[in-house]
Amino acid sequence: MTLSSDSRPSAAAGTPTGPATAVPVDALRAAVENNFDSTLNTLCSLVAIPGIAWSSFDASQLDRSADAVAKLATAAGFPEVRILRCNKEDGTPGGPAVVARRPAAAGKPTILLYAHHDVQPPGDSALWETQPFVAQERDGRLYGRGAADDKAGVMAHLGAFAAAKEVLGEDFGLGVTLFIEGEEEAGSPTFRTFLETYQEELRADVIVVADSSNWQVGIPALTTSLRxxxxxxxxxxxxxxxxxxxxxxxxxxxxxxxxxxxxxxxxxxxxxxxxxxxxxRDEADVDLTEEEFRRDASVLDGVQLAGTGSISSRMWTKxxxxxxxxxxxxxxxxxxxxxxxxxxxxxxxxxxxxxxxxxxxxxxxxxxxxxxxxxxxxxxxxxxxTAFQTDTKSKAASLSLWALGEAWGVPAVETGIGGSIPFIADLKELYPDVQILVTGVEDPDSRAHSANESLHIGDFKNTVVAEALLLAGLNTETQRD
Incomplete structure (x- = not known):
């Protein structure tokens, strides 16, 4: 199945074109704004659950985390919500995933929204300035384990879905599947088995993987390559x-x-x-200065940087x-x-x-x-x-770039990420025609996996707005065989 519209929105912020002309931008932005305090408070409640998918941690907390996400999906209006899991190779159960589905209306495409509810262990408590599992707001950021990686991704999906459903009402015919994994931080040991077991339930035309980062605070990014x-x-x-x-x-x-x-x-x-x-490869559309990299990576004074070429290419394409x-x-x-x-x-x-x-x-x-x-x-x-590269000429990618620019008020940039998301290769293999978008809520100072992990609250709100615009834009599309 493919999306049938031949027009694409501009990648920069401004007046939408093509299918985006039908997107009620102001109404969606207002809906996100009106519900944002509730969205943020719910995120804080998720941060309080230490759901860690490592065998050395309490598995009941991971089940508690999945149960909380399932209840949120039900409250958001998904008619079908299940907690599913598959066994690992040794026969032990994998992490609990939440799958919620809202079927597409006739002729409409389906989008799958991916994030994960499990988190990294907190590490050395002495390195934290706050309690890792007590969300705390300070200087425009929300601190706590999972506040950015990736419970904010969970709430971005739910907040965007709620806004689109509220504003579009009966005109909202887009199929939406919510897939919230429960073992990503443990290496996704049952991910491939899970996809194969529930391949039809997870089939979609577009997949949004909300587990990446923006270029910097105030500048959104679509991640177009992963090593x-x-x-x-x-x-x-x-x-x-x-x-x-x-x-x-x-x-x-x-x-x-x-x-x-x-x-x-x-x-x-x-x-x-x-x-x-x-x-x-020495390819990068945007680059960091040495000063910016040193600050973001906490490089000690006197330590020389390694490699040749642009800093971005050293992180993304080499x-x-x-x-x-x-x-x-x-x-x-x-x-x-x-x-x-x-x-x-x-x-x-x-x-x-x-x-x-x-x-x-x-x-x-x-x-x-x-x-x-x-x-x-x-x-x-x-x-x-396997590494990943986005087809930036696809309709979904173009629409996403427009939505990001519209939400932030500045053009979105296309970036690579030095890290890897190996399961994306599984998605591409099982769904070869799907359009995959890698987005995220983090920024260079989010410190995911480290002590004092945090989320920029203003950028988080913009992320919800951008995804709501994306859902509304895809809702204008039709599907053909």
């Missing part, structure tokens, strides 16, 4: 067992030292990834390789021995257009070829995720 991902581990072994460092040290180097030497080969002298065969964990004796339990083996975990982000398996193979080839001093290197591949 892919491969991860795994590699181990360096030099001895069959540990030996006394005084008696045997000198003729043989310990495994942590050789691991460090191997890790050092992964980047060149400028800090660019030094793996042959990877895709590199590979990045990080060592995210090392297994070796901790300092406080170290003994005077030569360590026989040491292991590192890597995370490599991939440029759009890069085949993940080819990247994994290239990294394995590099590591085995650069084994220092003949050490044994064992490579263990982990997860793989």
């Amino acid at each position: 892919g991902l491969v991860d795994g581990t590699f181990e360096v072994r030099v001895l069959e067992h540990a030996v006394h460092s005084g008696m045997f040290g000198g003729p043989v180097l310990d495994a942590p030292t050789l691991l460090a030497r191997l890790i050092a080969t992964l980047h060149d002298d400028e800090g660019s990834v030094a793996i042959e065969g990877l895709v590199f 590979p990045a390789l990080s060592i995210i964990g090392i297994d070796a004796p901790a300092v406080n339990v170290a003994s005077n021995t030569l360590i026989p083996s040491a292991r590192a975990k890597f995370s490599m982000r991939l440029a759009p257009g890069q085949d993940p398996q080819a990247a994994m193979d290239a990294l394995e080839k590099h590591l085995t070829a650069h084994a220092p001093f003949g050490a044994q290197v064992t490579f263990t591949p982990g997860e793989m995720g």
Whole structure:
């Protein structure tokens, strides 16, 4: 199925064209404004639920979170609301997802609104300036775990749906499916199984994934590219067992030292990834200054930035390789021995257009070829995720860019994101004709996953307005086989 209108709205703020001419912009904006205090208060109540989809946390809180979202969907007017889950490969249950459906009227398309209700663990409480699960408003921002990632995405969907339903009334024939996942922060272990099990219930013409970021406070963005991902581990072994460092040290180097030497080969002298065969692109429509990047990333004074080309391309369209964990004796339990083996975990982000398996193979080839001093290197591949690029000429993307610009009052920009959302590849594979839009409520200071996570309240309101405009614009479309 495709959307049949041949006209597209302008990507900048201003007078709408095409299907957007029928969008009651002022009425939708007023509806969002009138209900915004309630929307924000409801978000605060969701932040208070510590729903974490990790096995080491209380699963009942995750169920409580799903139940709260389901009740909100019912109250919003979805006629069909279910809490669904699938089992993981080991037979244990996956996280609870909320699926709410409002069927399309005859000839109208369907939009699927995705977000997730589970959150990251709070981490070290000493680093928080507020209680992580008590939402607190300060200086125009709302602080709390999940305030931005991604309970604000949940409430953006519900707030936009409520505004469209209120303003359009009986003319609102667009089909709307709400899909609120419950295990995204745990890596979405049952996402593919879930899609395959409920493929027809989730089928749509347009999908909005509300789990990304705007360019900066006051400037909206449509995320048009995401890097892919491969991860795994590699181990360096030099001895069959540990030996006394005084008696045997000198003729043989310990495994942590050789691991460090191997890790050092992964980047060149400028800090660019030094793996042959990877895709590199220096493409970005907008860019950060070095000062802006240093501030947003909290780079310490004196630390030089790595890589070449624009900063945006280094974050969005070039590979990045990080060592995210090392297994070796901790300092406080170290003994005077030569360590026989040491292991590192890597995370490599991939440029759009890069085949993940080819990247994994290239990294394995590099590591085995650069084994220092003949050490044994064992490579263990982990997860793989495909990069994503939006077709910005699609009707849904053009309409979304117009809606964002109209809501903020400034033109929206097209940005990439250095992170990855691997499940988008699953969506594209199972629904090859769907138009996927990646939006979000975060900004560079939201600190998702970190202490003092926060949401800019003004931009959150604009996000709700933009999505309401998108729903109204899609409501003017018709569907054809």
